[in-house]
Amino acid sequence: MATATKMRFGIVIFPGSNCETDTWHALNDQVGAPVNYIWHTETDLSGYDCVILPGGFSYGDYLRTGAVARFSPVMEAVSDFAGKGGLVLGICNGFQILLEAGLLPGAMMRNLGQTFVCRYVHLRVESANTPYTRGMEKGSVLRIPIAHGEGNYYADEATLADLKRNDQIVFRFSTAEGEITAEANPNGALDNIAGICNRERNVLGMMPHPERCSDPILGSADGRLVWESLLQTA
Amino acid sequence: MAKARVTITLKKTIMDAQGQTVEKALHNLGYEGVQNLRIGKYIEMELNGAPAAELPTQVDEMCRKLLANPIIEDFRVEIEE
Numbered sequence: 558m559a560t561a562t563k564m565r566f567g568i569v570i571f572p573g574s575n576c577e578t579d580t581w582h583a584l585n586d587q588v589g590a591p592v593n594y595i596w597h598t599e600t601d602l603s604g605y606d607c608v609i610l611p612g613g614f615s616y617g618d619y620l621r622t623g624a625v626a627r628f629s630p631v632m633e634a635v636s637d638f639a640g641k642g643g644l645v646l647g648i649c650n651g652f653q654i655l656l657e658a659g660l661l662p663g664a665m666m667r668n669l670g671q672t673f674v675c676r677y678v679h680l681r682v683e684s685a686n687t688p689y690t691r692g693m694e695k696g697s698v699l700r701i702p703i704a705h706g707e708g709n710y711y712a713d714e715a716t717l718a719d720l721k722r723n724d725q726i727v728f729r730f731s732t733a734e735g736e737i738t739a740e741a742n743p744n745g746a747l748d749n750i751a752g753i754c755n756r757e758r759n760v761l762g763m764m765p766h767p768e769r770c771s772d773p774i775l776g777s778a779d780g781r782l783v784w785e786s787l788l789q790t791a
Numbered sequence: 792m793a794k795a796r797v798t799i800t801l802k803k804t805i806m807d808a809q810g811q812t813v814e815k816a817l818h819n820l821g822y823e824g825v826q827n828l829r830i831g832k833y834i835e836m837e838l839n840g841a842p843a844a845e846l847p848t849q850v851d852e853m854c855r856k857l858l859a860n861p862i863i864e865d866f867r868v869e870i871e872e
Contacts, residue, residue, distance in 0.1 A: 620832075621860055628857070657860070664862040666801075669808050711805065711863055745808070 564788055566592045567605040569635070569651075571626045576612035576648065576768060583771035588784045597629040607644035607787060608635055610651025612704070612766060622665055622707045623653035632658055644688055644787065645760045649705055652752070652762030661755055661762045662720070663712035669745025673706040677777070678743055680751050680765060681731035684724050687754050689761045692786035698735045699728075699779040701765040703743060703751075708764040710746040710753075720753060728752035728763055793838045795850045796869045799859045800831035834858060838870075846870050 566584050568577045577594060584590045595608070602608055615626035626632070632654070639645045639660055647655040655661045668674060680699045685691055693699075712720065720726050728751040732741045742749045744764075752763030767780030801807045807829050814828035841849055850868045859866040 620858070624857060624860070664860050666805070666863060667809065671809060671812070713862070 564590060564606045565604060566590055566607050566609060567595045567602065568592060568609045568611055569595045569597060569631055570611070571597045571613070571615035571629055571654075573615040573617055573626075574611050574613035574650070576650075576766065579766075580609055580611045580648070580768040583768040583780065584784060587771045587781060588788060590784065590788065595631060597626070597631045600630050600634045602631075602634050602638045602643065605638075605643070607646065608638060610635070610645070610647040610654050611768075612649030612651060615650055615654065618650075618707070621657065622650060623655075623657040626650075626654045627658040636660060639755075639760050642757070642759050646689060646783075647760075647762040648766055648768065649703075649708075649764055652764055653707065655760065655762045660760050661753055662716045663710055663747075663753070665707045666709040666711050666745075667707050668705070668709050668743075673704070674708070674743050675702070675704040676743070677702050677770075678751075678765065679731050679733050679735075679741065680728040681735045681737065683726045683729055684754075686724060687727055687758045687761060687786075689754075689783050689786050690727060692789055693782050696735060698731060698733060699765075699782065700733075700770070700777045701767060701779050702769045702777075703765045704769075705744070705764055708744040708746060708751075710750045710764075712747060717747065720750075723756050725753050725756065725758075726750055727754050727761060728765070793843060793846055794871045795836050795838055795846065796871070797834040797836075797850065797854060797858055798831055798867045798869075799834070799854075799864050800829045800866075801863055802865050805863055831864075843872055 685695045729749040754761045767783040770777035770780040810830045817825045854866045
């Protein structure tokens with residue numbers, strides 16, 4: 558179903574990013590969208606409709622995940638781009654960077670079990686009202702891998718209440734049947750939160766990796782729903 | 792030249808899973824009196840250039856901008872002239 562599209566994607570590479578090639582492959586080879594890499598020192602994002610901050614270990618995760626990357630030259634441009642309504646998707650380390658940059662509310666802490674967790678999980682789609690999920694059904698369940706040591710999402714009570722009130726919680730860790738349980742929570746994240754968007758809904762951060770499950774040969778192609786939703790936006 | 796020492800810990804309102812695990816391990820070793828063990832980060836640095844009077848504000852700013860994440864962490868600064 559690879560079709561030509563007008564939506565232009567850019568994938569930012571920070572020192573230590575390691576999911577940029579998978580993301581490029583998913584977009585370019587799986588859904589046929591034009592993609593470019595953006596080095597972290599670049600500051601011109603005018604050629605893009607959607608900028609992706611990929612997974613990895615930017616700056617070695619030193620100090621805190623995303624804490625140093627958020628001061629990369631490109632991040633000021635990403636912030637301006639998002640402020641003008643540009644689409645910004647942060648996956649895993651990209652989500653951590655968006656939190657540190659204040660483009661999304663809350664913070665990431667070490668997984669409750671203190672270990673790096675790398676496996677398939679289930680996600681319940683909590684909101685289809687974003688450019689990233691409009692091709693999904695609210696309440697549907699995706700099977701998608703995670704791979705992180707710091708995915709224990711935290712926000713204070715007021716922030717959590719805001720997220721709920723504004724329908725900003727986009728994905729939650731669930732069972733295969735879509736139940737939200739403590740057992741289905743791989744990292745201790747508050748309210749099983751796996752992905753949130755900003756109030757304007759153009760910035761999304763998610764811990765799971767849609768680019769790792771965009772090809773049926775990899776065991777799940779549920780990640781394609783994110784790219785296909787974005788292409789509907791174009 | 793001045794020196795600054797920064798201690799960063801998770802806020803008291805946030806559960807410190809690592810701290811709790813270590814606290815339990817100490818209990819198992821017979822140190823039953825241990826409580827409220829918190830694990831944090833320690834950063835030390837030398838400071839040149841800025842006038843001594845500005846150092847506390849400067850290091851405080853460094854903590855808010857980069858060294859600590861005020862959403863989840865508290866920090867304490869000590870400056871030695």
